[in-house]
Amino acid sequence: MTEGLGIGGIGVEAMAPAGPPSDSDHWDDRRASVSLPNIPLPCPDQTLDSIAALTGLLNGLSPGRETIDRVFGSPNIKTDRAFHAGLRWAYGVLGGLGYGSYEQFTERHGFLPIFRPFVSAATYERAKGKLESNAVTGLCQLLFTNNFTMQRNAYHYCVDCAVESIQKRGYTYAHRTDQFQGVDFCAEHGTTLLTLAPGIRPKGSLAYGLIIPAADDDWRQILVPVTPLSTAPAWRALGVWVKAVLNGELPITSVELRTTVLQRQINEIPREPGDPSSPGGRCERHLLRTYGSAVLETLGLSVLGGVTRHWPAFLALGTAYTDHPLANLLVMSALFHSPAEFAQQVADFQDSGPTVASRPAPAARPRDVTLNLSILRAFYREPSIKEIARQRGLDGGTVESVLRLHPDLQQRREQFLERQLRRRMRRVVEAFLLTHPGANRTAVEEHN
Numbered sequence: 026m027t028e029g030l031g032i033g034g035i036g037v038e039a040m041a042p043a044g045p046p047s048d049s050d051h052w053d054d055r056r057a058s059v060s061l062p063n064i065p066l067p068c069p070d071q072t073l074d075s076i077a078a079l080t081g082l083l084n085g086l087s088p089g090r091e092t093i094d095r096v097f098g099s100p101n102i103k104t105d106r107a108f109h110a111g112l113r114w115a116y117g118v119l120g121g122l123g124y125g126s127y128e129q130f131t132e133r134h135g136f137l138p139i140f141r142p143f144v145s146a147a148t149y150e151r152a153k154g155k156l157e158s159n160a161v162t163g164l165c166q167l168l169f170t171n172n173f174t175m176q177r178n179a180y181h182y183c184v185d186c187a188v189e190s191i192q193k194r195g196y197t198y199a200h201r202t203d204q205f206q207g208v209d210f211c212a213e214h215g216t217t218l219l220t221l222a223p224g225i226r227p228k229g230s231l232a233y234g235l236i237i238p239a240a241d242d243d244w245r246q247i248l249v250p251v252t253p254l255s256t257a258p259a260w261r262a263l264g265v266w267v268k269a270v271l272n273g274e275l276p277i278t279s280v281e282l283r284t285t286v287l288q289r290q291i292n293e294i295p296r297e298p299g300d301p302s303s304p305g306g307r308c309e310r311h312l313l314r315t316y317g318s319a320v321l322e323t324l325g326l327s328v329l330g331g332v333t334r335h336w337p338a339f340l341a342l343g344t345a346y347t348d349h350p351l352a353n354l355l356v357m358s359a360l361f362h363s364p365a366e367f368a369q370q371v372a373d374f375q376d377s378g379p380t381v382a383s384r385p386a387p388a389a390r391p392r393d394v395t396l397n398l399s400i401l402r403a404f405y406r407e408p409s410i411k412e413i414a415r416q417r418g419l420d421g422g423t424v425e426s427v428l429r430l431h432p433d434l435q436q437r438r439e440q441f442l443e444r445q446l447r448r449r450m451r452r453v454v455e456a457f458l459l460t461h462p463g464a465n466r467t468a469v470e471e472h473n
Contacts (some may be wrong), residue, residue: 059095059118067122068190068198070271073112073134074104075198075234080119088230104233107136107176110159119466131156132273134201136175139267140168142275143347166440169348173325178206180227180234181218182248183211188357191238199234202268207324209253212264219248254320259358266354269364276371284343286370290360291341298456307340308356312337327350400427404434405441 063083067076081092090100096118097104097111112135116127124130130140137156141149148167154165181200187197202212209218221227225247230237236244254260269275278286278435288304291311296302300310309328312321318329326333336352339345346352361367403413428435457472458464464472 061118064122067134068194069133070200070202070268071134072199072201072204072234073109073115076119076122076134077104077115078233078235079196079198079232082230082235088233088235092233092324104180108156108161108164108286110161113157113159127157128153130473136201136205138271138273139205139350140348141273142270142277143350143353144168148348148378166443169439173349173351174206175339175350179220180204180231181208181220181251182236182244183214183216183218184248185214185216186211187219187236187244193258196235196237197244198236202264203270204234205264205267206269207254207260207355208264209251209255210261210264212213212268215261217250217253220251222247222249254323255316257315257317259315259355260320262363263354263358266358266364270350270354274368275364275463276368278371280343280347282371282374284347286367287341287356287360289374290370294360302411303338305335305341308341309335312355312359313400316355321355324351324355326355400424401434404428408442 033349061080063080065076065079067081072460077092078088079098080086080096081088083126084095086092086095093102093104093111094100096115097109098114099111102109102111112131113127116122116124116130121127122130124133131153135156136147137152140152144152152164152167155161155167157263182197182199183203186200190197197445202208203218210216211218221231231247238244266275279440287308291304291308294307296307296312297310300307313328318327321328326336328335328337336346337356340347340349340352340356357364357367400413400417403416407413407416410424410428411421417424428438453472459467462466
């Protein structure tokens with residue numbers, strides 16, 4: 026057996042991890058009796074579904090539902106999503122995979138660490154608790170990722186990483202960093218990533234992020250280079266930033282400290298004729314010059330229009346998008362040469378001990394606007410603050426002040442608006458099926 030393919034002995038039963046029981050311990054009483062003789066050694070930056078696929082192949086299981094059932098506790102778990110259930114189950118069945126704790130296992134192979142430097146500590150702990158207890162429903166709402174596609178649909182691979190892995194282990198696997206939205210170049214080699222050639226459907230272990238030459242077709246024939254959205258140096262380095270965050274190499278700071286360091290770096294950018302003087306406006310211009318408006322629009326972060334208009338200015342001022350991983354990494358990659366430079370500037374700023382500029386104080390409570398049932402209904406039904414203000418004969422600033430004075434209301438508002446959107450989308454699908462009763466899933470998705 027080649028290096029890295031497995032550890033453990035034949036007939037060894039997987040033991041549940043030490044520690045207090047979680048909800049996943051009650052999924053099924055059979056976990057303690059699930060026997061997987063060959064437990065793989067996880068590779069650096071390997072995705073969870075790729076680990077599961079390798080486990081199945083080593084134990085003579087099909088890489089599909091049978092493997093998912095054994096490794097994650099249910100055959101119906103969607104392992105191609107960034108967040109899925111069954112992680113605590115997998116940690117117990119796989120004997121910890123050589124890690125000392127469940128937290129180490131998920132930090133090394135899950136996608137949640139991409140949020141660690143940007144969301145609050147309380148939010149991050151709640152998210153970890155939801156994953157551990159298999160309560161993944163509502164996790165996207167908690168992290169405000171409903172409009173943010175974090176993981177790509179098709180796997181991406183680096184040709185140099187693939188060659189090295191096949192020579193060393195006999196197979197290649199999907200790297201977690203390469204699957205992040207916007208990463209077109211390998212973080213280690215700088216080469217353009219590969220993906221499935223057009224017209225080829227993934228099969229076998231390839232459908233779960235694992236390529237073994239003996240089991241699949243020649244990977245050089247089925248994988249082709251992706252078309253990068255941009256070739257700008259900052260775009261080529263985006264994978265380096267993603268890898269640094271996932272590996273815990275980016276300092277965890279307060280929003281105030283992070284935005285202060287960003288503003289200092291923005292002020293170092295040479296000001297061109299016509300550029301605004303404010304840090305937010307200059308940040309917008311710099312991002313447009315660095316990436317181009319088309320790239321940002323493709324990522325769902327348009328600067329010039331739509332609901333995300335002027336988002337770099339909001340982020341630079343610390344008023345919005347401060348917990349959005351991709352938005353933060355795009356700004357950092359455009360302003361700093363490397364994660365190490367950003368970390369050094371944060372350390373220098375902390376050592377110098379200046380007073381960190383705090384966020385602007387919330388607006389004073391509006392005198393003539395009370396939080397009654399009518400405006401509550403408007404907040405929960407209408408996404409546009411301007412439209413709410415128009416309906417009630419107020420200015421937008423007054424309505425925003427009411428919303429800022431009630432943080433819990435603002436969080437619940439986002440959840441209610443998400444439900445409203447889902448209801449509207451469901452009605453569209455139902456109306457389409459009434460007129461097209463023979464439509465398949467692809468036709469419904471295209472119409473939707």
